[in-house]
Every structure is written in structure tokens, then in C-alpha cells.
Amino acid sequence: MKHFSEIPTLLQAREQQHLLRRRVELQSPQSVQPIINGRQMLSFCSNDYLGLANHxxxxxxxxxxxxxxxxxxxxxxxxxxxxxxxxxxxxxxxxxxxxxxxxxxxxxxxxxxxxxxxxxxxxxxxxxxxxxxxxxxxxxxxxxxxxxxxxxxxxxxxxxxxxxxxxxxxxxxxxxxxxxxxxxxxxxxxxxxxxxxxxxxxxxxxxxxxxxxxxxxxxxxxxxxxxxxxxxxxxxxxxxxxxxxxxxxxxxxxxxxxxxxxxxxxxxxxxxxxxxxxxxxxxxxxQADTQRAHLQALIARLRTGLADIGLPPMASRTPVQPVVIGSNERAMRISQHLNERGLLVTAIRPPTVPEGTARLRITLSATHSFAQIDTLLNALEDSQ
CATH class of the missing domain: 3.40.640.10 (Type I PLP-dependent aspartate aminotransferase-like (Major domain))
Structure with a gap:
């Protein structure tokens, strides 16, 4: 176990490696357009796959x-x-x-x-x-x-x-x-x-x-x-x-x-x-067959769009659609660019994923619209 006096140094090291985790503050019910840190965002990072968290x-x-x-x-x-x-x-x-x-x-x-x-x-x-x-x-x-x-x-x-x-x-x-x-x-x-x-x-x-x-x-x-x-x-x-x-x-x-x-x-x-x-x-x-069908249509739209802009996602037929970026710094930079555009997409870094596979973890909800998928794709294309 590390000596307690090393804690500040360890935190500083994580910051320098672009690995320091920070929380955001949710100030509204969970949804695809929550209030985060005082701003309404378009979120692509919750696990509320059917949009039931505030039903x-x-x-x-x-x-x-x-x-x-x-x-x-x-x-x-x-x-x-x-x-x-x-x-x-x-x-x-x-x-x-x-x-x-x-x-x-x-x-x-x-x-x-x-x-x-x-x-x-x-x-x-x-x-x-x-x-x-x-x-x-x-x-x-x-x-x-x-x-x-x-x-x-x-x-x-x-x-x-x-x-x-x-x-x-x-x-x-x-x-x-x-x-x-x-x-x-x-x-x-x-x-x-x-x-x-x-x-x-x-x-x-x-x-x-x-x-x-x-x-x-x-x-x-x-x-x-x-x-x-x-x-x-x-x-x-x-x-x-x-x-x-x-x-x-x-x-x-x-x-x-x-x-x-x-x-x-x-x-x-x-x-x-x-x-x-x-x-x-x-x-x-x-009873959510309609929502599940819409979710699959959203997944297809996103995957096609990501491939078209040179950011092909990993193989997945589920609402979890990761895009491997590679470096921690670049994943964080793209995530921050999206944040500045009002989009919330989490950058996942080691040790949650293996070294060299930092990624954008995009998750979809049945309450997303096709227009919102296109908004995300446009912002990602601009981030290149």
C-alpha cells in the first residue's frame, strides 16, 4: 500500500497522464437532454436505454x-x-x-x-x-x-x-x-x-x-x-x-x-x-418493442455515420457503441470539444480499458432522435 503522504503525488501523476476522473453534476431528471453543471446538454453517455429513468x-x-x-x-x-x-x-x-x-x-x-x-x-x-x-x-x-x-x-x-x-x-x-x-x-x-x-x-x-x-x-x-x-x-x-x-x-x-x-x-x-x-x-x-426497434434504427444510423466520417465503431449491435481513439490525451480532447458544443460523451481511459485503447463510449437511448444522432456526427466530424 502506498504511504499516505504519496497521495497528492499520485493524483498529480494521474492528471498528467490524462487519467484523472472528475464528476459532473446532474441538476435535472435523467434524460437525453439533462441539465449538467448548469447547462442543458445532449447526452450520449447514460445507460437509460429505454428512457424509463423519468417515466x-x-x-x-x-x-x-x-x-x-x-x-x-x-x-x-x-x-x-x-x-x-x-x-x-x-x-x-x-x-x-x-x-x-x-x-x-x-x-x-x-x-x-x-x-x-x-x-x-x-x-x-x-x-x-x-x-x-x-x-x-x-x-x-x-x-x-x-x-x-x-x-x-x-x-x-x-x-x-x-x-x-x-x-x-x-x-x-x-x-x-x-x-x-x-x-x-x-x-x-x-x-x-x-x-x-x-x-x-x-x-x-x-x-x-x-x-x-x-x-x-x-x-x-x-x-x-x-x-x-x-x-x-x-x-x-x-x-x-x-x-x-x-x-x-x-x-x-x-x-x-x-x-x-x-x-x-x-x-x-x-x-x-x-x-x-x-x-x-x-x-x-x-411492452417496449417499438422503443427497441427505434433503438436498433438509431444504432444503424450512428454506425453508418461514424464509418462515413472515418471513426468506425467497434463491432456492436447494442446501445453501447465505442469508438477507439487510442491516446488518452486525444480522447479527452475530443470529449472536451463535444462538451463545448453541448454534447456529453465520456472518454473512457485505462485502467477501465487496456492501455492504448482510450475511447469515446457512445451510448444510445430509445428517446434519442435521428436528428440528435446527426448532431453528434457533425460535431465528431468537426473534431477531426
């Missing part, structure tokens, strides 16, 4: 629930903080995923850490995609299991590593990779895992609401059952527009997690009103 029906559900049950849950789920709204939400999420049961967590980070630490131990092996989200990597560390990393989406390499695995074997992957926007080859992953007596866990945070019939996610889209993919994790603060996360699987596994997932047991339950709002959001997600 009036969801807001009304939360207000009604607050009147009925108050603001806070007041306790952990296993004391007396597990409200009937939580119970109903878990049943509905399980059905949505085609699983027997679900467990709601406070955040996706807590879900991933809790699941792996409960199921795995030092005698076991967790095999992860090299580009998995930090919460999945940290979950393996918390479990203290042996961790192996296979090359991104390389099922051949996964098969090799599975032959080295000991104890229980868990293959873990993002569904949609948050910085690249591409999808895991779930059918092939499930087949390889099954051949080696391994379970599969997928974090489909960026797939739920966007992919599959009724937005049921990547696993559903590929027709995979619980025998193929044993554990599905999803977050509720992205396409659902609310907050929290869940894990879905067979009843016995979910019952086990309720007993042993420390990040579920030893924390205050999410406010019941959030669960009530999420139930309304779930109904809207199921």
Missing part, C-alpha cells in the same frame, strides 16, 4: 408506494426489511428470466460479489472472460477461489483452461460487455462449460430490456435454459430505469444464496418503493 408511470408507482409504506425499509431482508413489494418483484423477475426464483440485491456489484463468494471457495475455480466487469473480478477475489482468465469470447481458450480447473468450476461472463458493446457467445460458452461439468453465470446488465423477446436479455434471446446457464444476474438501474439488481436461477440455488450471500444478508434492504417502481418498469420493458 411518469414509474414515478407515480414510487410516490404511491411511499405513501403506503414509507421511504426506507428499516432493516435487512432477513430481519424485517423484506417487504411484500420485494417478494412480488422477485417472483416477477424470475418469470421474466424463465427461472424458478430470483433474489433482489441493492446493487449489481453486491449481487456479483455475493453470488461468487457464497458458491465458491479456495478449492474451486472461477474462469472469467478477460474483459469482464470489475464487479465480477472482485467477486472472484472475495471468494478466494483460483481464478483463470480466457481470451475475450474465445471458447477454445476457455476449453483449455477448464481442463486445468479444480474443485467446482464456474464460468463467468458479461452478457453485453460494457466497454466494447459486443455480446458473449452464450450458446457456445454453455456447451463448452457443460462438457467440463462447469456452471455458467452471466451478468446481463446491459442486455436486459434491450435484447431478446420482450427485452428478456441475451440468454433468453439464445433460448438457453437453467440447465445451460445456471445463474443470470441483471441490474435494474439501466434499461429498467430504477435501482438495484437481481440474480435468477433454480429454487434450490436461490435458497442457498439467501442463506450464504453476505452482501445480501448483511445490508439494509432497498426501499420498498423502489421495488414497487421496478415492478411497473418491468411491465413497461415487456
Amino acid at each position: 411518469p408511470s414509474i414515478a407515480d408507482s414510487m410516490k404511491t408506494a411511499i405513501d403506503a409504506c414509507g421511504v426506507g425499509s428499516g432493516a435487512s431482508h432477513l430481519i424485517d426489511g423484506h417487504h411484500q413489494y420485494h417478494e412480488a418483484l422477485e417472483r416477477e423477475l424470475a418469470a421474466f428470466c424463465g427461472r424458478e426464483a430470483a433474489l433482489v440485491f441493492s446493487t449489481g456489484y453486491m449481487a456479483n460479489m455475493g453470488v461468487m463468494a457464497a458458491l465458491m471457495n479456495r478449492q474451486d475455480t472461477i474462469i472469467q472472460d478477460k474483459l469482464n466487469h470489475a464487479s465480477l473480478i472482485d467477486g472472484a477475489k472475495l471468494a478466494q477461489a483460483k481464478m483463470l482468465r480466457y481470451r475475450h469470447n474465445d471458447t477454445g481458450h476457455l476449453a483449455q483452461l477448464l481442463t486445468q480447473a479444480t474443485g467446482k468450476k464456474l464460468v463467468v461472463t458479461d452478457g453485453v460487455f460494457s466497454m466494447d458493446g459486443d455480446c458473449a457467445p452464450m450458446t457456445d460458452l454453455a456447451q463448452v462449460a457443460g462438457e467440463h461439468d462447469a456452471w455458467v453465470m452471466v451478468d446481463d446488465a446491459h442486455g436486459f430490456g434491450v435484447l431478446g423477446e420482450q427485452g428478456a436479455g441475451l440468454v433468453s434471446e439464445q433460448g438457453l435454459s437453467t440447465s445451460d446457464v445456471q445463474l443470470v444476474v441483471g441490474t435494474l438501474g439501466k434499461a429498467f430505469g430504477t435501482s438495484g439488481a437481481f440474480v435468477a436461477g433454480d429454487q434450490t440455488t436461490i435458497d442457498y444464496l439467501l442463506q450464504f450471500a453476505r452482501t445480501y444478508i448483511y445490508t439494509t434492504a432497498t426501499p420498498p418503493a423502489v421495488a414497487a417502481a421496478t415492478r411497473t418498469a418491468l411491465g413497461l420493458v415487456k
Whole structure:
């Protein structure tokens, strides 16, 4: 650990490397045209993929629930903080995923850490995609299991590593990779895992609401059952527009997690009103075929336009459309140019992405218009 006196020097070094992170201040509801630091911006960086974060029906559900049950849950789920709204939400999420049961967590980070630490131990092996989200990597560390990393989406390499695995074997992957926007080859992953007596866990945070019939996610889209993919994790603060996360699987596994997932047991339950709002959001997600079709049309428009101006995006059919710039300095410069034009596009730099792959992470919402896509393209062309 660095000595405390080195903290200022370390911060200065990050500044010089164009790696210092800074927050912006949101001063309005989340939308594609939020008020940021006192200015109305055109935003291309939120994960509000269906535009539900400020949907009036969801807001009304939360207000009604607050009147009925108050603001806070007041306790952990296993004391007396597990409200009937939580119970109903878990049943509905399980059905949505085609699983027997679900467990709601406070955040996706807590879900991933809790699941792996409960199921795995030092005698076991967790095999992860090299580009998995930090919460999945940290979950393996918390479990203290042996961790192996296979090359991104390389099922051949996964098969090799599975032959080295000991104890229980868990293959873990993002569904949609948050910085690249591409999808895991779930059918092939499930087949390889099954051949080696391994379970599969997928974090489909960026797939739920966007992919599959009724937005049921990547696993559903590929027709995979619980025998193929044993554990599905999803977050509720992205396409659902609310907050929290869940894990879905067979009843016995979910019952086990309720007993042993420390990040579920030893924390205050999410406010019941959030669960009530999420139930309304779930109904809207199921009915959002028109929004999903518009989102795909926006993605196509953006990808064509980026290629036309010499900034081809990475391979992605999802709302996450990254454009690799390379240097940290240039990525920051383009992001700042866009900011000056009233557009919010985040520059993603190491260590979130590998060295030399700093990028603009453009994310789209079903509430964007084609004219707004063209505004972004024009500003990017001017930034060259």
C-alpha cells in the first residue's frame, strides 16, 4: 500500500497522464437532454436505454408506494426489511428470466460479489472472460477461489483452461460487455462449460430490456435454459430505469444464496418503493418493442455515420457503441470539444480499458432522435 503522504503525488501523476476522473453534476431528471453543471446538454453517455429513468408511470408507482409504506425499509431482508413489494418483484423477475426464483440485491456489484463468494471457495475455480466487469473480478477475489482468465469470447481458450480447473468450476461472463458493446457467445460458452461439468453465470446488465423477446436479455434471446446457464444476474438501474439488481436461477440455488450471500444478508434492504417502481418498469420493458426497434434504427444510423466520417465503431449491435481513439490525451480532447458544443460523451481511459485503447463510449437511448444522432456526427466530424 502506498504511504499516505504519496497521495497528492499520485493524483498529480494521474492528471498528467490524462487519467484523472472528475464528476459532473446532474441538476435535472435523467434524460437525453439533462441539465449538467448548469447547462442543458445532449447526452450520449447514460445507460437509460429505454428512457424509463423519468417515466411518469414509474414515478407515480414510487410516490404511491411511499405513501403506503414509507421511504426506507428499516432493516435487512432477513430481519424485517423484506417487504411484500420485494417478494412480488422477485417472483416477477424470475418469470421474466424463465427461472424458478430470483433474489433482489441493492446493487449489481453486491449481487456479483455475493453470488461468487457464497458458491465458491479456495478449492474451486472461477474462469472469467478477460474483459469482464470489475464487479465480477472482485467477486472472484472475495471468494478466494483460483481464478483463470480466457481470451475475450474465445471458447477454445476457455476449453483449455477448464481442463486445468479444480474443485467446482464456474464460468463467468458479461452478457453485453460494457466497454466494447459486443455480446458473449452464450450458446457456445454453455456447451463448452457443460462438457467440463462447469456452471455458467452471466451478468446481463446491459442486455436486459434491450435484447431478446420482450427485452428478456441475451440468454433468453439464445433460448438457453437453467440447465445451460445456471445463474443470470441483471441490474435494474439501466434499461429498467430504477435501482438495484437481481440474480435468477433454480429454487434450490436461490435458497442457498439467501442463506450464504453476505452482501445480501448483511445490508439494509432497498426501499420498498423502489421495488414497487421496478415492478411497473418491468411491465413497461415487456411492452417496449417499438422503443427497441427505434433503438436498433438509431444504432444503424450512428454506425453508418461514424464509418462515413472515418471513426468506425467497434463491432456492436447494442446501445453501447465505442469508438477507439487510442491516446488518452486525444480522447479527452475530443470529449472536451463535444462538451463545448453541448454534447456529453465520456472518454473512457485505462485502467477501465487496456492501455492504448482510450475511447469515446457512445451510448444510445430509445428517446434519442435521428436528428440528435446527426448532431453528434457533425460535431465528431468537426473534431477531426
